[in-house]
Amino acid sequence: MDYEIIDCIDCGTEYCPCHLALSGDCILCSHLQGNEFCDCKNWHGVCIYKELFDNGFKAKEGRKTYKCKILNKTLLEENLLELRILVSKALAESLNVPGSYVFMRAPNDNLYYDTPISIMDVDDENNIVSFVIELKGIKTKSISNLNEHDDILLRAPYWNGVLGLKNLNKTHDKNVLIISRGIGFAPMMPVLKKLYTRGNNISLILDKGAFKTDYIDELINKYNITPIYMNTIDKGELPKALKDYLTINKFDLIHIDGPDILISNIITYNDDSTSYSCCNNAKMCCGEGICGACTSRYKGHVVKRLCKVQVDPKFIFEGRRLI
Structure with missing residues (x-):
């Protein structure tokens, strides 16, 4: 994929238009970004500008x-x-x-x-x-x-705790790998449940990290999956055992619940033909795109409010300014 498709998790819901529409920072609507032409980045069948007009140019009530x-x-x-x-x-x-x-x-x-x-x-x-x-x-x-x-x-x-939801939602009857580390075990479970109900063949790699407890054993047993336990991070790099596993086995989708360095390393190392989804590790404070705690900055003066922006994980780190 060489074209980034940006979406908004709240578009078309009862929470849209939000306060970003009032400040010229709407994620999708070109009119509400201050442009004169209509060029929505991702059409949901709902005109955000019309919704704002019908609501008296006021943001919808929040959560x-x-x-x-x-x-x-x-x-x-x-x-x-x-x-x-x-x-x-x-x-x-x-x-x-x-x-x-x-x-x-x-x-x-x-x-x-x-x-x-x-x-x-x-x-x-x-x-x-x-x-x-x-x-x-x-x-x-x-x-x-x-x-x-x-x-x-x-x-x-x-709902924006997972990035790459489109890849996740369209995956059925495929070979899927889930990799999870530490506290990532918890948000992994709804993903595993979704993929299981779609008839996918699921392989599961777990890394307890600093924890000792297998607190999801009882939940995993519902899905008749035998997890593979292995270290997923070694001094900031992928361990040889994980690299070998990714080389030998091919998957249509890889879902990663772990730190950004793990997500970045797997996407960089693995085959480009694989689709990805992952946990959203942005720092959340307000959840509405207002406070700026979740923002990441990219080349070209691009700012992504990751509490609302839905994007393919392949574009989370590409062009990202770290300083």
Whole structure:
């Protein structure tokens, strides 16, 4: 692929047009970027400008914050927490897709404590959403102080936790490889579920990284998949065992849930004919493209708001300014 197709995760949803349409920063609409001609980058069958006009040139109402209930709290190891949270039926259904995440905080904390947490599993029959959280700073430690049956606040739903969703959604009855490391095990599970239901032949490589717990064993057992455990990063490079595996085996799609260096190394090393999807490692703060925490800058003065931009993983690092 030598042509980058950019999409917006919220286009055509109840959250579009958003505040970016008011500031001249709409991701797709040329009119709302300040141009005189109509040249949408990716037509969804919905005119964003017309939607803004019909809404009185005001942004649509954003995501709501829901008060939910913690059903179970399990400290898997010193810095690894699992929460099972009871939510509404509508919220459970909206989060039951790959790439879903929420902003989570304790009820007594102000909104500065909102922290993005990916979905690990959704039990849509009982409206229970499961999360695994790595306890790293003040936000996640505040969440860990809550107890079972306490209330917790979720701002949701958000969907851009996976990049390359088009590649993922069109893959069925193919040979697929999923590579996941550390905390990436949790957001990997909705992807595995999606690919499994599409009849794909799935190979799974797991690297526990700094963790000791195989906290997804019970979920993986549902899909009759035997994972291969191996180290995926060795001093910033792909280990020989992983390189050999990629050389011997050919896959139509590779999904990667791990650090950017792992994603970049695999895309660079592997065959260009392979399609990719991966976790979105951008730093999220507002989730609406406003705060700028998620932005990455590229050559040609291009800025990508990765909380909303959907792009093929092959273009995440190409032309990216690191300084």
